[in-house]
Amino acid sequence: MPPFLYIFLGALAIVSALGVVVQRNPIHSLLALIATLMTVAILFMGEDAVVVGFLQIIVYAGAIMVLFLFVIWLLNLQVETGPTGHLALKLFGSLAAALLVTELFFILAPPRLQVKFTHEPPGYGSLASLAGKLFTDYLVAFEVTSVLLLAAVVGSVALARRLPGTDDPRAAGKIAS
């Protein structure tokens, strides 16, 4: 990836990430978050992590953000007008943010952060190499995670399910189907 493209995409990612926080309209924040995810995905692809980049778009930008959209719609979130919260909260918030920035500065300051550029062999980020790692070195972790996700799916279905006659009759059978 040429340096100017890297800098451009990085700047775009930071600007859109700021947009997520700065926008008052929740839908605009969501769009800014999608833009951030997309630019980070393209950065991944530019660094040969092609599969990670595409998965980021498919899973995060394409599916999870749609879920966020639904939540915003269902909660009917409106544009925030005027300042919110108490002065003490704001003070505490600024203090915490300042602490975080200081901490990040000490972690990322040049003497500690050793940037090493390594040249990976071609096909490093391809699906074949990723799948090879997942199904050999990390097989147990991979399978355990999938069982965990399956349990979460079953649990959410069980929670959302309404038995006929026990609850609001209009909801019976509709949510589960």
Add this chain to the structure above:
Amino acid sequence: MTIELIAGAIKAILMIVAALSLSLFLLYFERKGSALIQDRIGSNRATITGLGKRMGMPNLGIINTTIADPIKMFTKEDFVPAGADKFLHALAPFMALFPVMITFVVIPFGDTISISGHRIDLEAANLNAGALYLLATIGLGVYGVALAGWSSNNRWALLGGIRATAQMISYELAMGLAIVSVIMTFGTLNLQEIVRGQGGVWFGFLPRWAIFTQPLAFILLLVAGAAESKRIPFDLPEGDSELIQGYFTEYSGGKQAVFMLTDFAEQALVAMLLTTFFLGGWQIPWLMRDGFHLPGGAFLALPALAVSLIGVAAFLVKVVALCVFLGTVRWTLPRLRYDQLMRLGWKGLVPLGLFNVLVTAFVVVATGRVQ
């Protein structure tokens, strides 16, 4: 290097021209084909010079549908409703169209040709992770529709947007599962390689197309693709008898035309995907790199360039035939009810898709095609 760049630009332009022409054909078929199916006359008025009429030729409505209609749409007032989010209202049609148009670049439309020693792949972008690219871009198509519904400040539009979002998310899953089983069959994500894998014949007569090895996946992709392109019987997001025009109720003029173009382009894309994954893409049975090897030992030699061009023509014929099929389905079936749509998606297609992936995995392992 330069010739590759020029060839890449030409291929990209060719693909966009093909997508737009197919959309225009689908628009024509939408008007005149529906008239044919419903025993109407359809549009038959507009002429440019009146010459054909004086010579007694029947008016086929080509000028009506392909020239007069688009000009009318793009010269109409571009109306933005009061209280709409103006920026998103203007952005939404293009957010819907863009992911569809960029998906066309990974569709292989012909075999490799060599021009003065340079091998050129007839695919605008030969990506190794082509199938992943496809799933990523198709997944992004939902935002334009959802935001169009939301930004219009209209209840019908919002309902249409919500319906579209739920429908596209649900059917994307079935679509992905169908594509996954094809990927497992051929062991590659590269669409050009998938098409290559479908060359040749079985038993001397049956083409090695994936529709014969993965018939269930073909049906899954056909149904899910029709649902993704939001056409009847899956046009609940637009549902004109319930929601006026659904998510683009509040659009007029050029922006409405962009939404219609998106629908047609999606239909063309579904036809191209079905052709690529299941109907052998540009492959013709018995046609090899040097000519036709007909059963019974007959052989017809052809130059390499002619073979490639015949492949491109075969690809187009298959795509147009599927477009006509999808259009005929659109004018035949009634619209599903919303609960039927969700039941078909989640209780019908997704379990079938998972089952198909499981069976494919067993067959792939049993036949020993795993490294």
